[in-house]
Amino acid sequence: MGDRNFRSILTGSFSTPCADNPTVAMVEAAYRHAGLDARYINCDVKAEHLAQAVAGAVAMEWVGFNCSLPHKVAVIEYLDEVADSARIIGAVNCVSIRDGRLVGDNTDxxxxxxxxxxxxxxxxxxxxxxxxxxxxxxxxxxxxxxxxxxxxxxxxxxxxxxxxxxxxxxxxxxxxxxxxxxxxxxxxxxxxxxxxxxxxxxxxxxxxxxxxxxxxxxxxxxxxxxxxxxxxxxxxxxxxxxxxxxDGLGMLVNQGVIGVELWLGKKLDAGVMQRTLQEIFEVPA
Ligand SMILES: NC(=O)c1ccc[n+]([C@@H]2O[C@H](COP(=O)([O-])OP(=O)(O)OC[C@H]3O[C@@H](n4cnc5c(N)ncnc54)[C@H](OP(=O)(O)O)[C@@H]3O)[C@@H](O)[C@H]2O)c1
The missing domain is CATH 3.40.50.720 (NAD(P)-binding Rossmann-like Domain)
Known part of the structure; x- marks a missing residue:
């Protein structure tokens, strides 16, 4: 019993609307394939609740999250550091949380x-x-x-x-x-x-x-x-x-691979992600 661990690594996404964003299915398929006990929670976060969502992620010790519309610019004010290209672009869509410090990147x-x-x-x-x-x-x-x-x-x-x-x-x-x-x-x-x-x-x-x-x-x-x-x-x-x-599917897959690498330091299987999206988008094999 002693060495069992019921605590998952937590990651996710803040956006609104979020229901049609398939990233959760893509990333969780790759987590399972890698044998990682990690979750990616797709959260509907309204603009006025972004500060609370970011504070919540820190409080719950998430290791990172993606930001999509409408938060890519607004999230910057809550970060401790912004990577060079994200600073030039002026938008952040991927935040890593390390020892309570928030670092923003742009993986688009x-x-x-x-x-x-x-x-x-x-x-x-x-x-x-x-x-x-x-x-x-x-x-x-x-x-x-x-x-x-x-x-x-x-x-x-x-x-x-x-x-x-x-x-x-x-x-x-x-x-x-x-x-x-x-x-x-x-x-x-x-x-x-x-x-x-x-x-x-x-x-x-x-x-x-x-x-x-x-x-x-x-x-x-x-x-x-x-x-x-x-x-x-x-x-x-x-x-x-x-x-x-x-095609744009590869861009989406690579964003997932890069984001998880920033959060966990692990390179997930791009092929698993690609096949998951192809199934969701009903792309003929
Ligand atoms: N594959 C991926 O991983 C990935 C990642 C991010 C985004 N995307 C896709 O990229 C697309 C653009 O996203 P975004 O965030 O850049 O959107 P955005 O900021 O709203 O920009 C949309 C762009 O499309 C132009 N546009 C729209 N309709 C047009 C038309 N009928 N004729 C000519 N130009 C038109 C707009 O021109 P005006 O400035 O003249 O209005 C603007 O330049 C979306 O479809 C999104 O799904 C894909």
Whole structure:
């Protein structure tokens, strides 16, 4: 009886609404696979209760938690330390609790980068990023820090695109420019990577961001942040045109792997996470 331990390691997520976030299923499947007595609790935390939720996690000795909408910026005021890239991005989606100290990271861009590195090294590359929201911002900063040579940020609201481009120019050695999205975007001849970092395609396999499809050449890497459905219209078209494609499921999986590594110092099985999400999203094998 003496060496039995009924106390689980506690991790989780604070967001609202949270019911459609599948991260809990993905992470807990990987915890079980690793034989870890750890839990990931998906908590619906309203904006006005964030301070209490953070204090609760500390009081209950959680080892860490993810933050999603609407807490990614608001959580920063409760942290003792913020990692460099998260500070540049201005948003935290992963908090580690070590000896009562709270350390914030941003795994959005890091998860994308880990996925991208599976098909190409972004160092020295020219990249076109569609969108200038939270995902685009995180991806652009990580690409800049990873040594990308040039970013073109394309957005309907060009002021938002300029804001992201300036962030990259001011904080990384990468050149960056903004472009207004007024019609189908032509991917420039010299570009190596095209990334859809907008919400176009989320839950809609027919939606297509306005891109001049004739400019999707063989040799171009085309990536999408959309996790569901993973094979978006953009990726299907790009694949048919001979491009290397990368879906948003890998970004989500890698975020889980990176987050748990920050919390527990253990690398979970990405394949288990990937298969769990594929089952949930009913992706054909
Ligand atoms: N796979 C993953 O792990 C992962 C992680 C994070 C996010 N995501 C996905 O990334 C997507 C974006 O998230 P976010 O947090 O960046 O959202 P966000 O901050 O709301 O930004 C949305 C972006 O999409 C653009 N956009 C939306 N509808 C558009 C349209 N019809 N035409 C042109 N541009 C359009 C917006 O342009 P304007 O500024 O002009 O409005 C903005 O740049 C979401 O679908 C989310 O699911 C995936």
């Amino acid at each position: 861009g890091k998860g994308f980068l880990a996925s991208l590195k599976g098909v190409t090294d972004p160092s020295g590359r020219k990249v076109v990023v569609l969108g200038a929201g939270g995902a685009a911002r995180a991806i652009a900063v990580e690409l800049g820090l990873a040594g990308a040579a040039h970013l073109t940020i394309v957005n309907r609201d060009v002021a938002r695109a300029e804001n992201v481009a300036a962030l990259v120019r001011d904080n990384t050695p990468c050149a960056a420019e903004a472009m207004a999205w007024t019609g189908p975007v032509a991917v420039p001849e010299g570009a190596d990577i095209l990334i859809n970092a907008t919400s176009i395609g989320l839950g809609d396999g027919n939606a297509l961001p306005p891109v001049n499809l004739d400019t999707l050449r063989s040799g171009l890497v085309v990536a999408d942040v959309i996790p569901n459905p993973p094979m978006t219209h953009l990726l299907r078209t790009a694949k048919a045109r001979g491009c290397t494609v990368l």
